[in-house]
Amino acid sequence: MTNKDLADLIFPNITKTIEDYEKMYPKRKLDEEACVTRFAPSPTGYMHLGGFFQALIDFNIAKSTNGIFYLRNEDTDQKREVDKAVELIMETLKHYDIIPDEYEYKGEIVGEYGPYIQSERKEIYHTFIKYLIEIGRAYPCFCTKDEINEMRSTQEERKMRPGYYGRFARCNNMSVDEAIKRIKNNEPYVIRFRSNGDFENKIIFNDLVKGRLHLNENDIDDVIMKSDNLLPTYHFAHVVDDYLMHTTHVVRGEEWLPSVPKHIQMFEAFGFEPPKYIHTPLIVKKDGGSIRKISKRKDPEASMSYYDELGYPTLAVIESLMTIINSNYEIWHTENPDKTFLDFKFNPEKMSSSGALYDLDKLDNISKDIISKMSAEELFQKSYEWAKKYSESLTSIIEKDKKYYTSILNIEREKVKPRKDIAKYFDIENLIWYMYDDIYFSKDLEYEWQKITDKEEIKKILKTYISKYYNVESQEAWFDEVKKLAEELGYASNMKEYKNNPELFKGNVADVATVLRVALTSKSNTPDLYEIMNLFGKERVKNRYNKLIEKF
């Protein structure tokens, strides 16, 4: 009996060969420098910030080189698979406008190199495994999980390197005849890769981020096909898929670095050229005194849904991540304000090789800047869309009067130095509620009076103002009147004068303006008072002042 007999016994229905698949998936017709990248998540029901971070790099590399970015669903672990996980990933990518060129979604295959779902590629993997068995580079292993665990404990006790290698790789030396016998006897088995490496040897591996690395050669006979579902493990699927799909650059987290030697060895076993690797640093988090990988269970901000729920503009999330990807991004972006992040040339060498903390303050800052540059109309659209998904109260506010809402957003907007007080759509409601009479009067208002707190004095200021002064023709005209009002009541209208001789006055024009502001909005901090009054119109201003005077 030969290896060929063994291979035929294990895969009796595999008739295609590797060459057949090579013909089916020929080299891509792309420019010389075009890169093919992929985002290959496993569908565990969650879109992790770290995964998105990698997808962003993939997308940037492919787009900036006129290449291809595709999505591959790595669902070989059926135990962990979660319903709707693929939808979540695809919808998240779409939300950020990171649309793969090739993918498989809801039964539709886009692209010539599919299937893009690993569980649908079983026959392909089997063909490749069959070949490996034929040439003696893979073999069935009948060791049970208990036996493997026992072996591991022994190794640990004796302080030996754990793993299925050397003399511990018991099934490696099994004769073909015996293997065939045991398979015919229906004994369960996995297929292992037969490593020809020596752990004492060093291989030199060039990672695009980390540079030249010296790694130990792999000598472990890894499982490449599982016994229960006959699907490959990650390592093997990676080799086959990235070969057939012609991936040029593999972007993945640096937790994969230790398994690089096995991947290279498997590529070599087939005589394939391995892709270029970009092992990205992990996104970490400070937890008390120590630093750890950002985690799905402990950190809400590890999930992409966090940013969507709070209403960060997608561009803000992307740009804040870009600053981690290549810290020269910010400088580049200020020099090229009209270009998008896709025009930026990602340089793996410039990527930091240590873990990065994702700074939420930085995100807020970038986000405020982006929102401040939106037109009122655009902000209206985006915030409305967000509200419909996440905030009933904001939705009802907007739907009362969309024009009015837009004009509120327009306060101190669309100018050279626009207002920057909104970091996320979630913030909006809390910044504008007092602009609505029904909400305003239904609340138990707490007036944030500052220097002037005397009720009689406040009444006097308000009464004088509404009877003599309301003028909103222009900012200057308006403020001139506030100054006149201040003078009439014994307050300084000129701040410098007041500062020089504060004892000559009851206060200054700022104190008076503050009364006008608080009486109108209940808040001491608001956008430009003139603009608010202008928006309200004289009747509403009078109404609010009169109601307050009555209450006192």
Added chain:
RNA sequence: GGCCUGUUGGUGAAGUGGCUUAACACAUUGCCCUCUCAAGGCAACAUUCACGAGUUCGAAUCUCGUACAGGUCACCA
């Protein structure tokens, strides 16, 4: 424990043997501007690049050692 990787302010970092008195941005603090706030302007914030030794006329940059941190050692990806 073995192997691998990393360590420049509170944060992201620039830096590749002299042009560094360690850029830039965020955060923080102060001042200015100002009807309040947000913004904006200006300034402060690492006498020093984890520590120790070495190479050199000269080191954050090169070498070695130590410490610390992270990753990884699955029929998970």
